[in-house]
Amino acid sequence: MGSDVWVIADHAGGSPRRITLELLGKGRELADARGGRLVAVALGHPLDGLPRTLGEYGADAVLSVEHPHLRSYSTEAYTEVLSGIVRQRAPWLVMVPSTAWGRDCAPRLAARVGAGVVTDVEALWVQDGRLQARRPMYTRKVMGTVEYVGDGPHLAVVLPKVFAPAERREGRTADVEVVAVQVPEPRTRLVETRSLQRERVSLTEAEVVVSGGRGLRGPENFALLDALAAELGAAVGSSRPPVDSGWVPHDYEIGQTGKTVSPTVYIAVGISGAPQHLAGMSGSKYIVAINKDPNAPIFQVASLGVVGDLFQIVPKLTEEVRRLKAQG
Amino acid sequence: MDVVVCVKQVPDTEQPIRVRPDGGGVEEQGLNWILNYYDEHAVEEALRVREKHGGTVTVVCVGPARATEALRTALAMGADEAVHVQDPALDGADHLGVARVLAETIRQLRYDLVLCGRLATDDNASVVGPALAEYLGLPQATAISRLDISDGVAAVEREVEGGVEVLQVPLPAVFTVERTINEPRYPTLPGIMKAKRKEIRTLGLRDLGLEPGQVGAEAARVRYSRFDPPPRREAGRVVTPDSPEEGARLIAQFLQETAKVL
Known part of the structure; x- marks a missing residue:
């Protein structure tokens, strides 16, 4: 099994959202501890300058996956694409942002590839060679520590605002690899996304x-x-x-x-x-x-x-x- | 329209939850066990689908003997049948193991639609629903706040960051429900009496053609190693200002000097 740490990017308009930077920040530390690379995975259509920006935030490599069926989130298309590249490349850890799509996709991805998955993650560390995660339970009256079994891949769905964001350094570059994928037409159809205009600042990202x-x-x-x-x-x-x-x-x-x-x-x-x-x-x-x-x-x-x-x-x-x- | 609802029995988290001194779990003594809050909404939605389209509502639970009470609650709300999977080999199973057991159970039933709660209020994992959809090979939508069915297609809405997604999902499918989808009914007295007399079908892993090694502790990819009380927040100061102006000034000063957000 590999040693790479993957961050599945949450992004909009060709820019990473804040939680992506937080995952890259923590991911850097874990990749260094494990002796692997920090790999950002970008799914979308089009991705514009996103892969390059992810490099500026410290990713060693970026997997860039563009396909018309990835224009907006779809459970089936995302699971298909992510399970394919996870199986092929065997990362040690896959960090997924705890967003509406991250929570929808990660458990299904875990079931497909047979990976352990922990949601609502607030801390991640390695102890005696094993990855550990901490998460709130029982209305936050209890903090549970979960140990991942085996060598991976491990999936962690990480809450926003718990890790410090990676810093941007212009000129820092990642190896960008364009990954060609076949994506079957999803059975589920997104009819529309009704915008709730009032949200000036996102609740989960606000300072x-x-x-x-x-x-x-x-x-x-x-x-x-x-x-x-x-x-x-x-x-x-x-x-x-x-x-x-x-x-x-x-x-x-x-x-x-x-x-x-x-x-x-x-x-x-x-x-x-x-x-x-x-x-x-x-x-x-x-x-x-x-x-x-x-x-x-x-x-x-x-x-x-x-x-x-x-x-x-x-x-x-x-x-x-x-x-x-x-x-x- | 035959609907299967997956339910879980959880401790009432309105009450105190204490970690055992050895950190190995929570004190079970004195806990009040209830039907998971979000699963009540899932049962309610299933009953509404039955009222509109006909068919049956079957509730399924994987859990120890006491979890029968959660099934009784769902029956008292109006569900037609209940299946309880219990097996000592499931101690230490992770969520993927439980989802696998549910999938094999549901395969033995008639269903056009499978509903779950968005999460269970004990471990807050939100893993079983989507994993179940995967094992059944069905489309899914999570945390839905609206469900309309016509011609074998479900129109569902789900809250996403800054918006609401409207999806069309062909049935059969697995949905997990948000609390805003409906207001659950209370069981009526006749409903409770009727539920007491209903037979609950009990199954073990063997009945499902599953081996402990496939879904039990041995198969688990994650395991809880310890539980701790949450870190105590440092006690702050509470002041009763002489005037609203003074109160406002104190807070603004705090925002500027301590929190440094101004």
């Missing part, structure tokens, strides 16, 4: 997340969070009650039944801090909480907790942030 809970009392008050988020360049999310009440759509939801986020700062506004919510955000570096109830459980995990009326504090905070930014 700062401003999130609202039941304390906001109604959908109209999310405008307070939008205003603050606009000043901070932040994404807006919510706990579960606003989703269940129909104030915001489900793609806002952070927690056990929604998304997992790990921003630098998570600002919880009017969120009590139920375990099911903490499951989705307690990996944040800093947590700031605003709540009128001094006994709210959110204060037990907050780096800074402010007891008070969110309807008065949030607009003042927006002003204060604007003022500080103007000062430079």
